[in-house]
Each structure stands twice: as C-alpha cells, then as structure tokens.
Amino acid sequence: MNYVIIGNSIAAVGGIEGIRRADKQGAITVISAEPHHVYSRPLISYLLEGKTDLQRIKYRPDNFYETNGCAVKRGIRAVKIDKEAKKVTLENGESVGYDKLLIAGGARPFIPRISGLEKYGYHTFMTLDDALKIEKKIENTPNARVLILGAGLIGLKCAEAVHKKAKEITVADMADRILPSILDAESAGIIQRHLESYGIKFMLSAAVDLDKAQFDILCVCTGVIPETEIAKDAGLEVGRGIVIDARAMTSADDIYAAGDCTESYSVVTQKRGAVPILPNAYAQGETAGINMAGGDAEYDKAMPINAIGFFGKHILTAGVYEGTEYKRLSQGSVRKLFMENNALKGFIFIDDFKKAGIYSALIREKNDLSGLDADMLLSGDIGLKAYSKEERDKILRK
Amino acid sequence: MKKIYVQEEWCLRCRLCEYVCAFANSGYEDMSAALKDKPINPLINVEENGKISYAVSCRHCDEPSCVKSCISGAISKIDGVIRIDRDKCVGCFTCVLSCPYGAVMAGPGGAAMKCELCINNGVGSPMCVKYCPNRAIILK
C-alpha cells in the first residue's frame, strides 16, 4: 500500500500514527512545503518569547519519520491531484502515485485589504519561519514599536511573545473587544485589563489607518483561511473547508482530509463547520490514517476547546455560550457555565480551572445533569460525581 | 504494564494517598519539609460523593485524550504509562481541559502534572498503593 500525505504538521502526524496502528508495512510519503522537522505550530509564540527552542519545539522526536517508515519531501509543495490517475504533482514537476491520499494542508493567514499594507510591509505569524523573521527584525530595530492587526488568539500570543523585546505594542481590531472567538464581553474585559497592565495598548472598534499609526514592525494576525485550492481544482467537494465525513473521507474515493483545511459535521455542535484547533487536527488525522489503512474509525465530536495563557493568566474554554449563564467571579478568576435543558453547553474558566476536562466531557457527551445542582457544578468540586455509578465503576476499574 | 485500580467500597476517605503522593512528587527528602503548612500537590484526589468516596488518578487510557490534544507533543505513552515531558511542556493546560477524569493538573512549576505511577520521581512503585491502609487502591 502506498500512502501519500500532503502537509507535514499536526493532522499529518495524526495520519501517520493512525496508519501505523493498522499497517506497519505500507510506504508513506510526506510532502512538506515547510522545510522543517514537524514542529508544534502553537509554540511559535513561545519560541519568539524565548520559552522554548528549536529542539523542544519539535512535535515528535528526531527519529519520528524513520521510526514510522516515512519518506519526507521537504520544502516542496504539491500543486495538483489527479484523482483518476491517482497521483500528486509537485511544484518541480515530479509526480507521486498513491493508493490512499491524505490532504492535511492546514490554513494560511487571511490578509485583509487595508491600504498601505504593501507599502509598509508586514509580517504574518503562522509558521516557524515567521517567528524567526519577526525575532530578527526586532533585534535589528532598537526601541521597536510593534503594531499588531487582530486581537484574536494569534495576535495576542504574538503581542505577549514580543513584549520583552519591543518598546511599544499596540493591538488594533475592528471588533469592540478582544478574543471574540473564545470569550464573552465580560471575560474579554478582564483579559484586556490584564494585558494592559503589561503595557499592551489597544485600538478597538475602528479600522486602522496605517498612514497615521506609529510603528516600526507590522504584524497581520487577522485570521486564517483553509488551504482548499488543490482539492477544489481536483473536483472535490469544498465549502469553506474541504468537506469530510465522520471517517475523514472527502467526496472522492481514496482521498481523505484532516485538520484546519477541512469542514465537517459535528454531533456536538450539530453544525457543519471548521474547528481549527490542534486537538481536532490530530483526531481527524488519526481517524483518516486508521481508515486509510483499512481500519474503522469515526470522529464526529469536534467542538471548540481552547486553553491559552497570557502573562500567567490561564483561560480554559469549551463549547458554545448558549442558554442560561451561571457564574462565579472572584479577584480576576472566572467560572461561567452555560446550560440548556439540563445539559452543559459551554464554559469559560479563567485562573480557576480544576478538573476542566470533566466539563468538556459533559458537553461532548451531552450528559443529563438534572441530578446535580448548579452551585456544585460551578464550584469545581465535581469530580467523577458527574458520571453515573456504572460509568464510574468502569472508569476506576478499567 | 500494571495499572492502579480503585475499589470505592474500601476507601476510608483518610486521604493518606494524597499525602504520600504529594510527598513522593515534591522533590523533598523530608516529609515535614514537603507537606507541613503548605498547599500540597497530590496527583491522586479522594473524591467524596455522599456516603462513598474514592481516589482518582490517571487511568493511563488506551485512547488518551491528553496525549492526542497536547499542543507541544510533550505527553506520550511509554510502556503503558502516560508520561509528561515537563521540559517540553509550556503549561497551556490543554491536557487539563481534555482529561475526562480530571486527572491532569497544573503543577507548581508551571508545567502540567499527573500520576506517572511513581516511575518518574525516583520512588519506583506507586506510593498510594503501598500506603493505602485498607487496600482500596491496588496495582495489578
């Protein structure tokens, strides 16, 4: 069996490990646009901040490809899929045949149309090389003033990362608050004040005028768009992302897709969409890999979960913020639960996040919580009480 | 690899497991220095639930969501035991957010921590099992 994987990041690793659970022999070829050993993309901000290094950022050990029998073509893009001839063409014209193909091309930065972007030049913050470029630029710019467009997860992680090196950091966003994808307005205010206490300035609710803004380094962190062109050109069904089913299969035979480049139906959110987070990329990749190798796996429980910290303050969130809100705020810490029909729909925990994973599981499994009172649920005292005696016995004795 | 099993009908809720666990993982040689008048960080927790109680620690799952969710590739299963490479861990706590049993926690140094069956701390075999006075926690 000949497996080919386009992309060499989290979903690709999930795919490789999934394939090897079921097939130890088949040949795996990885086509990697980036020249590096697989690294943890979310850690590029830690790298820029000096909290990890080029060795520790590796997502898998140095011998990973060797141990898993993978041939890696580095620093080269796949440009075309021919699903009839079952081959992939690379940008140097080389063609690579496959029996089973996994598309794991992820996402690329979305660049808004803002006048002056090309004139002033800008950085993006998606790759290891992006981080190294920003680092170099800051080192060569004494008293650097950094302007970051986008107050989402990536923009704020970028702000934190350059905090020690820059003289001045401003984050601008059209939205009226920060982190809209993971926080409600009240929690966003708490985090904004926390970031401001570290000297980060915000310009919200307005389009930025680059001709008037004062900056030496500009970083555009205004969201990501799924890499879908290669799939679209091959005639695969593509919405915002490449459409996959619970087995991570695309609309074409023998072609699977996983991670940030996809969209799929989730039984948790009851929606079709993209959930562009690392755990999802891994799970979909693994599911694809198992199925490509003749196994039988399904993953249809995608939901947003995010754990992120800024200057020592930790934010753990999951699900959607719909239904009745229960909250407990104390000195910077937040616990909010969102409940509907006796089930947990979502939560926001800041700095007080003990046993958060139990709450994630309750959302995912839609457990009926009518037997538990909201105060106890809010307290974090929940533990395995959340489960029935039968489930608990299974957990403690499995 | 052996696993820890918990029998809730035998748990006396004495919490001795929590103390010996916190001590074993504290890095101190002396129990008083490790535990007296300090917040302790046990990797096993006795949960009380009406008339019953039970100690909860990492189940070393066959399909471990902490491993699959870790954003730094710092968690892996080695010979049946789920281990955290604390040097690689950046302390984002996606693992805490992913463990359905609440068995991963924030450690004092900023990295995540969980039960590694006392093979990571120089003890060699689980202290909770050794010291449980009613054999409610067993290794088999």
Ligand SMILES: Cc1cc2nc3c(=O)[nH]c(=O)nc-3n(C[C@H](O)[C@H](O)[C@H](O)COP(=O)(O)OP(=O)(O)OC[C@H]3O[C@@H](n4cnc5c(N)ncnc54)[C@H](O)[C@@H]3O)c2cc1C
């Ligand atoms: C700064 C930052 C912080 C983040 N923080 C978090 C976090 O805290 N928690 C979290 O859950 N998620 C986080 N994410 C998101 C997470 O990194 C992504 O969800 C995850 O990397 C998706 O993995 P993937 O394998 O689908 O795609 P990607 O990681 O995007 O990788 C896709 C790879 O495929 C390559 N590729 C694309 N097209 C081709 C082609 N045609 N030929 C060859 N190669 C190709 C790309 O170059 C890329 O290397 C963060 C992302 C960023 C940028």
